[in-house]
Amino acid sequence: MLRRVTTPEGGATGRTPTSREPLVVMSGVDKHFGDLHVLKGVDLVVGRGEVLVVIGPSGSGKSTLCRTINRLESIDGGSITIDGAELPAEGKELARLRSDVGMVFQSFNLFAHKTVLENVTLGPTKVRGVKKADADRRGRELLERVGVGHQADKYPAQLSGGQQQRVAIARALAMEPKVILFDEPTSALDPEMISEVLDVMTDLATSGMTMVVVTHEMGFARKAADRVVFMADGELVEQADPETFFTAPRSPRAQDFLSKIFTH
Amino acid sequence: MEPVLDNLDLYVSGFWRSLEIVLWAAAGSLALGILLAAFRVSPVPVLQRLGALYVATIRNTPLTIVLFFFAFGVPAAFGVTWDFFALGTVGLVVYTAAFVCESVRSGVNAVDAGQAEAARALGLTFRQNLSLVVLPQALRTVVPPTGSVIIAMIKNSAVVGAIGVSGDLFSAYRRMASALGYERLPSIAGTAVGFLVMTLTAGAILMVVERRMAVSR
Amino acid sequence: MRTRSLTLAAGLATGALVLAGCGGDDSGSGGSETEPTVAEAPEFAEGTTMAEIAEAGSMTIGTKFDQPGFGLQGLDETPDGFDVRIAEYIAGQMGIAPEDITWTEAPSAQREELLENGDVEMVVATYTINDERRERITFAGPYYVAGQQILVASDNDVIAGPEDLADNPDQVVCSVTGSTPAENIREYLASPGQLVEFGIYDDCISALDNGQVQAVTTDNVILTGFVAGSEGAYKLVGEQFTEEPYGIGIEKGDVEFCEFVNEALQEAADSGYYEEAWTATAGQFEGTEVPDLPEPDECV
Numbered sequence: 001m002l003r004r005v006t007t008p009e010g011g012a013t014g015r016t017p018t019s020r021e022p023l024v025v026m027s028g029v030d031k032h033f034g035d036l037h038v039l040k041g042v043d044l045v046v047g048r049g050e051v052l053v054v055i056g057p058s059g060s061g062k063s064t065l066c067r068t069i070n071r072l073e074s075i076d077g078g079s080i081t082i083d084g085a086e087l088p089a090e091g092k093e094l095a096r097l098r099s100d101v102g103m104v105f106q107s108f109n110l111f112a113h114k115t116v117l118e119n120v121t122l123g124p125t126k127v128r129g130v131k132k133a134d135a136d137r138r139g140r141e142l143l144e145r146v147g148v149g150h151q152a153d154k155y156p157a158q159l160s161g162g163q164q165q166r167v168a169i170a171r172a173l174a175m176e177p178k179v180i181l182f183d184e185p186t187s188a189l190d191p192e193m194i195s196e197v198l199d200v201m202t203d204l205a206t207s208g209m210t211m212v213v214v215t216h217e218m219g220f221a222r223k224a225a226d227r228v229v230f231m232a233d234g235e236l237v238e239q240a241d242p243e244t245f246f247t248a249p250r251s252p253r254a255q256d257f258l259s260k261i262f263t264h
Numbered sequence: 265m266e267p268v269l270d271n272l273d274l275y276v277s278g279f280w281r282s283l284e285i286v287l288w289a290a291a292g293s294l295a296l297g298i299l300l301a302a303f304r305v306s307p308v309p310v311l312q313r314l315g316a317l318y319v320a321t322i323r324n325t326p327l328t329i330v331l332f333f334f335a336f337g338v339p340a341a342f343g344v345t346w347d348f349f350a351l352g353t354v355g356l357v358v359y360t361a362a363f364v365c366e367s368v369r370s371g372v373n374a375v376d377a378g379q380a381e382a383a384r385a386l387g388l389t390f391r392q393n394l395s396l397v398v399l400p401q402a403l404r405t406v407v408p409p410t411g412s413v414i415i416a417m418i419k420n421s422a423v424v425g426a427i428g429v430s431g432d433l434f435s436a437y438r439r440m441a442s443a444l445g446y447e448r449l450p451s452i453a454g455t456a457v458g459f460l461v462m463t464l465t466a467g468a469i470l471m472v473v474e475r476r477m478a479v480s481r
Numbered sequence: 482m483r484t485r486s487l488t489l490a491a492g493l494a495t496g497a498l499v500l501a502g503c504g505g506d507d508s509g510s511g512g513s514e515t516e517p518t519v520a521e522a523p524e525f526a527e528g529t530t531m532a533e534i535a536e537a538g539s540m541t542i543g544t545k546f547d548q549p550g551f552g553l554q555g556l557d558e559t560p561d562g563f564d565v566r567i568a569e570y571i572a573g574q575m576g577i578a579p580e581d582i583t584w585t586e587a588p589s590a591q592r593e594e595l596l597e598n599g600d601v602e603m604v605v606a607t608y609t610i611n612d613e614r615r616e617r618i619t620f621a622g623p624y625y626v627a628g629q630q631i632l633v634a635s636d637n638d639v640i641a642g643p644e645d646l647a648d649n650p651d652q653v654v655c656s657v658t659g660s661t662p663a664e665n666i667r668e669y670l671a672s673p674g675q676l677v678e679f680g681i682y683d684d685c686i687s688a689l690d691n692g693q694v695q696a697v698t699t700d701n702v703i704l705t706g707f708v709a710g711s712e713g714a715y716k717l718v719g720e721q722f723t724e725e726p727y728g729i730g731i732e733k734g735d736v737e738f739c740e741f742v743n744e745a746l747q748e749a750a751d752s753g754y755y756e757e758a759w760t761a762t763a764g765q766f767e768g769t770e771v772p773d774l775p776e777p778d779e780c781v
Contacts, residue, residue, distance in 0.1 A: 070385055090307045092389055099387025109382035113401050123386040126396060175386065277673075336684075339691040347653070348677055348693065428655070428677040428688065435678060438659035 020047025023083055023179055023210055024069055030077035031064060031234075038064045040234040041078065046179065046212055051205045053221040053242070054214045056231035057257055065231065066183045066214045070101040083178055099127045102172030102180035106187050108164040110156035116143065116167050117152040123175045135174075142170040146200050162193030166200050179210040186217055218261060222246055230254045267446040268454035271436075278436035279458045285353055285421045285432065286462060290414055292357035297364025297410075302394055304369050315365065322362035327420055331355040335427040348428030356417065356424055363413040371406030372398055404477050411470035418462050422455075433458045517566070517573035517754065525575075530731075530738040534602060535575045542568045543587030543595045543604040543730075549709035550763030551607050551702060560584050564727075566758035567624055567749070568605040571729070574745045593617045596730050603742075604730035607702055610778065619735055620728030621742035623775045624755075628721025629662050630701035632708065634689065635716050640696050642719025643669040653677055655685035655694040662699040665723055682707070689715070700725060701769070708766040717769060726775060739780035750774035 024046035031039035038061040046052050054062045067073040068080060071087050071094060080087050082101060088094045110119050120139035124130040130138075143149045146166040148159070156164055165185055172180050182201065186194045198220050205211060205224040215221065221228055221242055228245040230238040230253075238251045249255045268275060303315030322330065334355035338344055344351075375398050383397040425434035433455050440451035525532035534540045544564050545552035551562040569579045587595055587606040595601045596618045607627070610620045631654070633640050639649050643666065646652060650671035656663035658678040670676055677694050679685055685697040686707055697704065701721055708715050731738050749755040750773075759771055 072381060072385065090390075095384075095387045095389045097387075098385060101385070103382070103385035105378060105382060105385075107378055109376075109378035111379060111382065111397055111401075112376075122396065123388070126392055127387040171386070335693075336687050336691060339693050340687075343692075345692045347674075348688075349674075351693075425678075426658075426680060428679055428684075428693070430658075430676050430678040431673045435658060439664070441659065444664070 020050055022046070023048040023050075024212070025081045026065075026069070026078065027080075028078035029065075029068060029075050029080060031061075031068060031073060031075050038234050039068070039075070042234075042236055044229065044236060046210065048178075049208050049210055051209075051211045051224055051226045052213065052229060053225040053227070054212065054229045054231060055216070055218070055221060055257075056237075060231040061234040062214045062231045063183055066181050066212060069179075069181055069212065070098050070103055072103075095127070099123065099175055100178045102175055102177035104165070104168050104172055104180065104182045104185045106184040108156070108161070108168045108188070110164055110167055110171070112156055115153050115155055116148065116159070119156065119167060120171045120174045123171065128175070139170070139174060142173050143167065145173075146170045147196070160193060161189045162196045165189065165193075165197045169197075169200055169204070173204075179212065180204070182211065182213040182215065184214050184216070186215065216261075218246070230257070232257070265450055265453065267440065267450045268457075271440060271444070271446075271454075274436050274440065275433070275454045275458055278431060278433040278455070279461070281429075281431045282421055282433040282458065283462060285349070285356070285424055285429070286418050288353045289356040289360060289417055289421060292353070293360035293364050293414075293417065294410075296357060296361035298368055298399075300361060300365035301368035301372060304365065305372050305394075305398075306390060319362045319365055322359060323366070325359075327356075327359050327423055328426070330359045331423060331427050334358070352424035352427050352429050355427075356421060359420070360413060360417040363416070364410055367409035367413055368399075368402065368406050370409070371402035371404075374405045375401045407470070407474055407477065411466070411473075415463050415466050415470075418466060419459065422459065517570040517579065518752075519573040519578045520576045523574065523576050526737075529741075530602065530735055531575050531741050534572075534577065538577065539581040539583065540572055540575070540577050540603070541583040541585055541601045542572070543585045543592065543601040543606055544568060545588070545606045546584075546586040548607055548702065549706040550766065551705075552605075554586075561762065563625070563759055563762040563764075564605040564607065566762060567729075567746070567755075568603065570749045570754055570758070571603070571605075571742055571745045574741075574748070592730060596732055599732070602731070606730075608728055608730050609725045610728040614730075615781070618730050618733050619739050619781065620730060620778065621739040621780065622728040622746060622777060623726035624729060624746050625727045625772055626721075626775050627700050627702045627725040627727055629665055629698060629723040630704055630717050630721050631719050632689075632697045632704040632715050632717055633695060635714055637695060637716075637718075640718055643698075643722050644719075646675065646696070647671045650675055652695040653693070654696040654698055655679065655688055656698050657682060657685070660699070662723075666698050702763075705763055705766050705769060717766070726778075728778070736780045743777040743780065746774060746777070 022045045026042055026044040029039050029042040042065060054065060056062045064073055068075050069082070082097060085097060087097060111122065114122065117136065117139050120142060121132070121135040124135040124138065125132055140149060140152060143152050146169055148163050148166050151159055151163060156167070159167065185201070186197055189197065194217070198217060201213070201220065202224045213220070225242045227239060228242050229236055230245065230251070232253050238245070238249060238254045245254070246258065249258055300315045300318055303311040306312060331352060334351045335348060338351065379401060380393055380398055383393040388396065422434040425432040429435070437451050437455040440446045440454070441448045523535055525535055544560055546554040546560050548562065552560045552564045553562050554560045569582065572579070572582055585595065585601050587601070587604050592604050592606060592608060593614060596604055609627070610623055614620070631640060631643060639645060640652055646654060646669045653675055654666060654670070655677045656666060658680055663676065663678055666676060667673070677688065679688070682697065682699060682703060685694065688694045689697055701717060704717055708717060729742055731742070755774055756771055763769055764771055
């Protein structure tokens, strides 16, 4: 688990986007918040099975980029397709497409009025129509897998932050999504809980799950990413495999960013 | 209180008539109010505006005008010939729903936005999102103000007696005091007691519900 | 600004009078046919009210100004109606011509005061005789017995009287909340829900127009007013099923004047004036019947 184990479709050479079957394709994506131009014609392809880590200074638009992929943020221009299908506007069609895209939030967002197990089974039973007994069994398996199996009948508020975030990952996995988006999943955690979440994510990466991870955890990026994308001011400034990016960043802005991070 | 006791059947039948109005109006205004609140928090701009327009119009119109509109305006304009009990109850529903809508909406807004976002990300539809995630959590904040709205509605139901509905609790007073010639003070006291029975019961039910919700979770 | 709003108010008032005048024309156009006989130099015992009035050559009478068929003020500011005609006849018996009568409006709540203060010599104003009022004034008459009746739309052929209500529970009847007429009608209903109550009769009429109720009930005199204004849309049906005797109010204890008025009423009936006066005024509305002069009460 120290290094990423090569996946069947990926392989050791599969770190460039072109060599994988494209799963998420963003082209010319524009997004404004009022006068602020947060995404400036972003082009990005995420391959199937790829683990993509997005880093950059705060306000660079990386979180917004992540949220546009399942249309939690609408876009003003360009297009986004997932597995070949364009994201539709609001409605049932969008809901169906979203169910194939898992999401893990910075602040967990577990359903406060539901038990841990209910959090994990809600999607499968209500969206996928899975029978409750089957969803429960699968849910407990997933909770076991992320290490919170014995907490299944508690309410989220009774869990630590790290445990909650692991439940959130299990909740996303329960939908058997094509890709999971992680929007700064460890930023709201106490330092001692960060690693338990990163371990789960690393495991997941190893298993071949397609992941888009917005994070400040450079250790995770180095260890688990197939590719690192550096964003600044709403643009993709640089992308490379983690080894290249962290040892020899080409752009001055990436160099500047990395130097600031690693002096601390 | 002797005049009231002598004519107890008048008050008792008035009580049941008023209770009938109140129960229908409560069910109707809760249903319509929740629907309107759903409009107001929906992602569809047309529905949002429709809900906002409804609330702005109805909430700022005196109840008697809404009731008279339903008693005379609607029948004259659309040829509806419902009885005044139905028209009065519908008027009360329409009026009260605006207030229910606002208390539900404020409860929905009090639920953390991340809850709805997580539900959307899972692929729940807007309706599932509201009914499975947002409204159950809003309920706790929604119940106390909505309870106040319903208690106010019970009191407002006395006005329905002024638009043709006879035999309700308030008509009982007027019949006692005018046509039957009893003294006004005991006559109105009997009506007041009838309304108190309804409002105090509603208040007690509300308290039980609130306590129940406080225990769970 | 002040002048202007006063002018506006005056204009509105004139408008209202014009409207009222239209109703008045309907009810009183036959005025010239039934001129009361004016006695020439009648003789009365010294000190009686009649002698005083005859000597003065004029008198002041209180009546309603807003009651179609009985006392309704027209454009020329002179009221007309059955009450007015009756009062004119009595005045004529004392040698007072109609043009020498000063009419004073006598709303229901002020009638006793007008007599007690001596503002008027006589009140003829749909004035129901009862013991409470007899404490303060004396009644001559009665000259007419009003009573509760039922008003329906002209094309209603189901309701011909209160007895038809119980057999037709879908025919809803309206009256004023807490009023005696509302109380009286209850015994005729199939169920309490057949009665609808509002604060004023105008709301009952609106509900009738909308088809929400099929009948309105109260005193025939009030209903007559609505029939008068309806241009044939409404009619009165059935007999009067309660009795409200209308008397002529005079100063308390003036027995001589009271007896004189009763004699005058009898003469009006005998001469045919009473019937003519009725036919020319309140009798013009469909559903009304020519009344007989009731037996007078004892003058006290």
